[in-house]
Amino acid sequence: DIQxxxxxxxxxxxVGDRVTIACRASQxxxxxxxxxxxxxxRAPNLLISAASSVQSxxxxxFTGSGSGTEFTLTISSLQPEDFGSYYCQQSYYVPFTFxxxxxxxx
Amino acid sequence: xxxxxxSGGGLVQPGRSLxxxxxxxxxxxxxxxxxxVRQSPGKGLEWVSSIxxxxxxxxxxxxxxxxFTISRDNAKNSLYxxxxxxxxxxxxxxxxxxxxxxxxxxxxxxxxxxxxxxxxVTVSP
Numbered sequence: 001d002i003q004x005x006x007x008x009x010x011x012x013x014x015v016g017d018r019v020t021i022a023c024r025a026s027q028x029x030x031x032x033x034x035x036x037x038x039x040x041x042r043a044p045n046l047l048i049s050a051a052s053s054v055q056s057x058x059x060x061x062f063t064g065s066g067s068g069t070e071f072t073l074t075i076s077s078l079q080p081e082d083f084g085s086y087y088c089q090q091s092y093y094v095p096f097t098f099x100x101x102x103x104x105x106x
Numbered sequence: 107x108x109x110x111x112x113s114g115g116g117l118v119q120p121g122r123s124l125x126x127x128x129x130x131x132x133x134x135x136x137x138x139x140x141x142x143v144r145q146s147p148g149k150g151l152e153w154v155s156s157i158x159x160x161x162x163x164x165x166x167x168x169x170x171x172x173x174f175t176i177s178r179d180n181a182k183n184s185l186y187x188x189x190x191x192x193x194x195x196x197x198x199x200x201x202x203x204x205x206x207x208x209x210x211x212x213x214x215x216x217x218x219x220x221x222x223x224x225x226x227v228t229v230s231p
Contacts, residue, residue: 001168032214032215034217034218036151036218038151043201043221043222043223043224044143044151044201044218044221045221046206046217046218046219046220049206049217049219050215050217055219087150087151089151089153089217089218091213091214091215091216091217092214092215093214094165094213095153095165095166095167095168096153096156096216097153098150098151098152098153099150100150101150101151
C-alpha cells in the first residue's frame with residue numbers, strides 16, 4: 001500500500017498568515033493527489049483534485065502543487081473559517097489512502 | 107444541489123451484519139462512480155470501497171475484503187454497503203461520497219467531490 005504522510009501534524013496560525021501543509025507519498029503517484037478540509041462535526045469537503053485543480057466555489061487563497069511524491073497545500077492568507085483538519089489522499093493505487101491529517105488552529 | 111443521505115447504521119454485536127444505504131439526488135446517479143469512506147471516532151479518514159458507474163469495477167481496502175460488499179441500484183439512485191462479520195475495529199462514521207468525473211472507467215484519479223453526513227456504526231458486545 002502507498003503510505004501518505006503529512007507535516008506538520010498540527011499548527012497554530014493567525015489570520016492573514018500564509019500556511020503551508022506538506023504531503024508525501026511513499027512512492028510516485030504522478031499528480032493523483034487530492035486535498036480535503038474537514039471542520040469539526042462536518043463531512044470532509046474537497047478543496048483540490050489532481051494536485052493543483054481548485055474546485056469550484058473554493059476560495060482562491062487555496063492552492064496546491066507538486067507531483068511524484070511531494071505535494072503542498074498553501075493557504076495564502078488564513079481566514080477564521082479555515083480552521084479544521086486537512087487531509088491529502090492519493091488516488092493512484094488501490095487502496096486510496098489518506099494522510100493522517102493536519103489540524104489547523106487559529 | 108447534490109444530496110447524499112446515508113442510513114442503516116447502529117449498534118451491533120461483533121460477528122453480526124449490517125447494511126448501509128445511501129440515497130442520492132441532485133445529479134445523474136447512474137453516470138458516477140460512488141465510494142464509501144469511514145472515520146473512526148476522533149481519527150482520520152479511511153477509504154473503504156468504490157464502485158464504478160456501471161458496477162463494472164469494484165475495489166475494497168484489505169481489512170474489509172471478504173466481509174463487506176458494495177453494490178448499487180441505479181434505478182433507485184442508491185448505493186449500498188453490506189457488512190458481515192463485523193469487528194470492533196469497524197466502529198466508525200461511514201460516509202457515502204460521489205466521484206468527481208462522469209463515466210469514469212478506470213479507478214485511477216478518483217476524487218470525492220460530494221459527501222453525505224455519514225451514518226454511525228458501533229460494533230460492541
